[in-house]
Amino acid sequence: MASSAEEPQAHAGDTPSEARGAEVASVDDARSAAAARDAAELFLLSSEDRAGLTRAIDELLSRAEADPSIPLHRLARERARAPSWRAGHRLAVIAADRRDLASKLRRARTTLARAEQARLRVRSGIYYGSGAPSGQTALLFPGQGSQYEGMLEQLYRHVPSSRAWFDALDASYTSAGAAPPSELAFPRGPAASEDERLARERQLVDMVRGAQVGLIASLASHEMLLALGVRADVMVGNSNGEHAALIAAGAIQVPSRRALCDVIAHIGLSGRALPAPPTPERMVALNAFDRGQLDVLLERHDGQLFIAMDNCPSQVVIAGTQPAVEAAVDELGRAGAVCIRMPFERAYHTPLFGAWQRALRVHYDRFVTGVAHTPVRCCATGRPAPEEPSLALDLLAAQWSSPVRFRQMIEALHDDGVRTFIEAGPNNRLTAFVEDTLRGKPHLAVAASSQHRSDTQQLKHLVGELYAHGLAVRVEPLDRLCDAALRGVLAPAEAELPATEGAQGPGAAHRGQAAPEEAAPGPARRARSIRALHDALVAEAGESEARVFAMVQRLTRAAGAPPPPRATARPLGPASPAAAPADCPLLGDVVRADRRALHAERRFDWRRDPFVLDHSLGPLSAGRLPGGPHLPVLPFTLSLEIVAEAAWRLTGARPVSFSDLRARRWLALDRGKLTVAIHAERLPEEGREAQVRVTLHEVDGPRRYLAFEGTAHVSAAPAHAALPALLTDPGAPPPRVWSAQRFYAGFAFHGPSFRGIERVVAVGEHSIEADLTITALPELDPLHLQVDPALLDCTGQLVAFWLLERGERRFGVFPFEARRVVWHRRASPPGGRVRCRGHVRLDPSGTTEATFEMVDGSGAPVARVEGLQQRFVRFPETIHHLLFGGGPPEGGAPRGVLGNGDGRAGGVETTDRSFLHASWGIWARALAHVVLGERELDDWYRLGDGDRRVDSLLASVAARDTRLRRARRFAGRPVHEDPARGVEAKEPG
Structure with missing residues (x-):
């Protein structure tokens, strides 16, 4: 436990003799300043003597002044990455721009002129040391x-x-x-x-x-x-x-x-x-x-x-x-x-x-x-x-x-x-x-x-200080992290750290031991440095291009006019031909693309993308109108389709399989809109198969949150290895309690285009088998999709069906990971049927894991989903009642009515408050879209995250419940709330 008080030790001043003073900037101001300094670069120089280090400083100054067009990070990596921590004299400089670099280099040179000066530590970013480090x-x-x-x-x-x-x-x-x-x-x-x-x-x-x-x-x-x-x-x-x-x-x-x-x-x-x-x-x-x-x-x-x-x-x-x-x-x-x-x-x-x-x-x-x-x-x-x-x-x-x-x-x-x-x-x-x-x-x-300071900037100061002090450090992982942060993507695999999964762990290495790359420089190390430099240059050029493109869009788009046609990148050569925009309906605007990487941005709006309405969290009541305020959420399989489109657009070849798929956070259309940033990057090829790593980020103003990631495998001549067929448990009976019709009417929140389960054939101890119908997503041509998101979504639904047959109630299952998905691209028009078999298990830890295969009428494979993991969420009773309607229609009151069978009439207990805060407030947001009208919802979102928002929501729930009780008492007929206008409407008599 460390104190929450301000740090008692102040930072050093700008000269070695200056007194230390307390930092007084607020956290918010400091974070803003850190963001502005995030492009500062680390320069490392060394020599065996002071004269040699002075010459290195002069050469770097001359290079910086001779060609002002060289980006700062390129200058750092070309001219200040050769030094050795073993050298007798070492200098690290962290500079925000060229002027800052020149000022700090000249100051370091002045220090070196004083022979008695063995150390220099200026916390704004100048660190000099000589000799070997002392102590442990x-x-x-x-x-x-x-x-x-x-x-x-x-x-x-x-x-x-x-x-x-x-x-x-x-x-x-x-x-x-x-x-x-x-x-x-x-x-x-x-x-x-x-x-x-x-x-x-x-x-x-x-x-x-x-x-x-x-x-x-x-x-x-x-x-x-x-x-x-x-x-x-x-x-x-x-x-x-x-x-x-x-x-x-x-x-x-x-x-x-x-x-x-x-x-x-x-x-x-x-x-x-x-x-x-x-x-x-x-x-x-x-x-x-x-x-x-x-x-x-x-x-x-x-x-x-x-x-x-x-x-x-x-x-x-x-x-x-x-x-x-x-x-x-x-x-x-x-x-x-x-x-x-x-x-x-x-x-x-x-x-x-x-x-x-x-x-x-x-x-x-x-x-x-x-x-x-x-x-x-x-x-x-x-x-x-x-x-x-x-x-x-x-x-x-x-x-x-x-x-x-x-x-x-x-x-x-x-x-x-x-x-x-x-x-x-x-x-x-x-x-x-x-x-x-x-x-x-x-x-x-x-x-x-x-x-x-930002993480990258603080690590630059740490590496600079340790290097000047004479300790063995490696700068390449830091460079890769900085490149990844600049581009908003994951650092490449080489940046991953040594495994800590063993008894000894990486810390067993001796402190003074040279890092592997430092000890053994060679072609591989030079190749990585060149690749890192290339990546940084591409990222810098791309960022400028993206800013110009966005500005042109804003200036040329008239008020109320439809969005301009999607930008299509220049043809990328035979390995990566440009795809027609219609082939990628979910990819959005491609703002930057080359042979190796692609950046796109997709803006979802329920008015333009009506298919999202069929995957909205909320009860399917008679009063729920198309485009009502229920909270649409992009399903896991729709994110998979975006991954597939990004890989197809980048390589010109259709993906044949996907691996390491992972949902990190909900992609929800709060207030009916959502912006997703997409980044695709080619990985080193293995044989004839190309691999593309794709990440999806939710865009929230200036911030981006990683939401989904996966690897697409593309091949000009796909060849799938034959796999043993999945079989249901011997003697597995048909479902005893639930049917497909009852499942959609009394449990699932899915709209028509995601209702692909036609008939469940058998439910075993660890298996389920069903006939599925191919549906069409509104406004999306199936021939332009790389996979069938609605059909694949049925696998997660079948897991829920299996759990219902086992007696589970008041729960939800939401996919977050799939080890592998194979799509055989046997496209069928809407109305076609496939047989789906799956093996399912509920882990005691609270997740489900399943593997499914789909075959057409001739027995030919359509798709295979392996290692599908879903979070099993057990809802508090009243939350489940409000969000999903409270039970199957044959149980009494129509869905959407706030019943009072539990004696609480929809009131949310205080124990449910923490549940409403969970998962970045997704359940509070979903509930707000169910119980609030349009104007109320606008006001509710203005409250920001936290207790005020939840308190307001609970008050609205109580008020809504009072209105419905009063209406039932006076009218004597069931009442539904019109979610589009936030008013009550009686059912037709």
Whole structure:
């Protein structure tokens, strides 16, 4: 746990002799500044002597001034990537533009002229060092309080291995029926009020989800550091960070990300059963306080007030019962101390938290333990963690009720010869504590993350400082991350970090060992550098082209005029011929394309794209009009069609199969509109088959959220290997309770074009078989589609049917992953039939997994879907009643009527509130589209995300229920609400 107070240690000034001053910029201003600086480039120079380094500086200056047309990143990679960290003199410069580069290079040259100057550290981006580094390296992991919204967002968006940590944690929580923790770190938008901001802050540090997502962020950060070549001699965790230290060191092993996250989620969710303390508790960070006065207060409130954390000379955190803490704060504040309330409702790291410590110890036995490959020091004892796994877990639990002596730990490490301290995790508060503790002593403290800089910029500063300090670092993974962030895509596979799935893990390598590419330069390394340079140039040119194209569109489009015809890129040669726009009806405007990559943007609008209305979340009532306000959601299979079209448009060949399909977030047409950005990129070819990786991002103003991704496999001469036919369970009977007609009338929300199940033939213990009818999506020509989204969507529907026959109720299944989809492209006109067989299982973790095959009347294969995974969501009763109508039509009241059979008449219990917040508020949004009229919906969206929006929605639900009760009482006939106008309308008598 790190303090939520401002960092006590200020950043250095622009000269080595300037005094350190506190940063006063607000977080919002800092983030805006970070975004503006995100294009800053890292320049690395070296030489064995000062004269050689001075010449290198002059050559770079001359090159920069001689050709101003060379982009800054190209200049950096062509002229400042050859240096060695082993050289006697090393210089790193981070420059935002040419003028900044020239100014900093000249300043560095002036410093080099002074022979006595062995180090230069200007935090705006000049780092110089000479000689070999002294001492050992410690890796620090932060704890509670370091989390912030948007932490490690660029790693999450663009580094597959980092995002895999967050995805694994989300999967563990959703499998347990809980909201995914990543939505705490990456909310849909800013808080609408101060109350909502405070509520979010509390959630981000709570023990149920917040602590866990902070831990995962530290592990993702650690993997990025490993990719950059960072190694440590010792690891230290602050509070909750001790978990990350033991995992990174191998004492707690990682059989797989998901397996570890299952344990982490179990521990977090168990915190819900922890009873509230008998007396409210508080934690407060103290700065500029008198230690003697604090000692007197601790003695006066013995057993009620404690020092929970001793962070550095400038700050401690006190905790205890609320009366004792408030009394101490009042007295210390009058004496001039700066007291900052922390967003914790528990007295962590005090004896008052002993009950939770004992409960945690039982849960810790779920961890897989091993022998650490790197020593871990414990802040509770100041000593190394025991090698015996059970004793290490005892200590891990015990530290929760023991004070965190971080200041004493840093002093002891420095006494033992540690001189370099690297913080792995969100924010840089531990780095500030180290600098305050070791003020005036030789050391280097640097963080991998900062709330005041983007991830790419902070990592550039980290690499620059470590390089100048003489430590082995690799810059290529950082370059690839920067390229991916610039283009809004995933970094290539080479940027993925070494696997941490074994007992030893990557941290077992010695700190001083050269990184693989550094140790063995050669053609492969040069080829990667050339490819990275090419990618950056293409991205830069493409961004300019896209901006010009968008401007022309805006200037030439008259008010009310239809959108201009789709842009078609220039023919790309025989390997990638341009496709006619009609062949890609869902791809939208191609704003940039070449032989290797394609960028497009598709704007969905229910008025122009009526097929989305048949996949809207909400009850199918008699009052539901076409184009009503129910929330349309793009189905998984429609996203697959976009992937297929992007691959076809890029390569000129039809996709024959797809792999690694993954839905990351809901693509919903809030207020009837949605913009999707599409990026397709060719991967290295294997044999005659080309592979295209496609990502879909939801566009929300200036921000983009990864929503869907997958790989399309294209071949000029496809050849599918024969696979054994899927068979139903022997003797599987026909369905006993449900029929296709009842399924669509009483359960599914799908409209006519997605109602492809004609007849379910058999339902077995692990199988289902059905006849499907080929339907047509409105306004889409089937001959122009690469796959049949409506037909493939039936596979997910059949999983729901299978669950219904097994007795499940009030649930939904929503696909999020498919291992492989093969489409044999045997197109049939609407009205044709196929036979579909599938194997289904419900995993205890809360997901379903299925494999389906489809064949036509002659037995020829049509499609195969393997490893289709769906989230099984169990809805609270009243939420399900409001969203999906409350049961099959033969059960009584028509769908859409708010019945009162459960005695609540549609009222949503307070326990359902958390459900409405889950999954980026998708269920609240869907419910709002059901119960609110057009004007009410406009006002509701203006409230922003958070509690205000949910409170308003619940009030509207209650008002709606009152109206319907009154109408039924006076009219005596069923009533439906007209969703287009938000008024009540009686059914025809």
